[in-house]
Amino acid sequence: MNKFIIPFFLITAFLVVGCSDDEPKNVVNEIKMSVSAETGTYIPWGSDTPVECMLVMSEDNPGVWEPLGFNSIKWFTYERGHEYYLSVERTILANPPMDAPDRTYSLLRILQDRIVTKPEIPVDKEINSEEDIEYYDMCPFNKYAIEKEIIVNENGEISYADGHSLPSYDNARIWLKCILDKADPNWLKFNKIPYMAIYSFVLSPLTDEIRLVRNESSGPMFKEVIPESEFAHITQSMKPGEELRYALILANVYKKGLQKLEFTIKKQ
Structure with a gap:
């Protein structure tokens, strides 16, 4: 009877190993990301109250500023009034949690950090009242x-x-x-x-x-x-x-x- 049991386990192990290659995997890339000196808002999961956040633009989605939480880039601390150009590691999760984003970010290098001063806002006509x-x-x-x-x-x-x-x-x-x-x-x-x-x-x-x-x-x-x-x-x-x-x-x-x-x- 043992002669039949051993091959069965061997076949099962082979199938498990063979199927593991087909499982979805995380996609990890190094990308460049711009961080605006201005901020935006987003509504967290399970809330209806807007929360202030960063505005970021990735090199593979040019021209589109997207909201991202202040603490969403590991090892990066955002300072107000600063404009950044970053190199980050982006991980797109194959199986993201239901109540969390499908990607994570980690800082690799700060390529540029520029302080942005707000200029005076000119008005075409004098406003006295x-x-x-x-x-x-x-x-x-x-x-x-x-x-x-x-x-x-x-x-x-x-x-x-x-x-x-x-x-x-x-x-x-x-x-x-x-x-x-x-x-x-x-x-x-x-x-x-x-x-x-x-x-x-x-x-x-x-x-x-x-x-x-x-x-x-x-x-x-x-x-x-x-x-x-x-x-x-x-x-x-x-x-x-x-x-x-x-x-x-x-x-x-x-x-x-x-x-x-x-x-x-x-x-x-």
């Missing part, structure tokens, strides 16, 4: 929304009214959320470049000056809307329960107005 801001074409229209109330305590910690914490003063952002209904007959038109919120005119209750800031890909940085002097006033001079009302007039690439959004800063 809200009435000086011209609206574009079919604007204003209701495309974007922001949180209506932001809480700041005496320690400079920032949160939404629902208790959701924001990053530090230097890293917090005022998120612009697109709420335009896809059933709107002008949905395609309103998503073209002339209707994208590239800039914001900031109307502050603490000054008559109207400032123009860049929104980047997901909204203006908190510190550009509320500069250090105003933030210091909020944290040090305001009493608990006091509020300040700010307004943003979103503007397109031509610096023409799109929509006015208001929010309050409340001292905790």
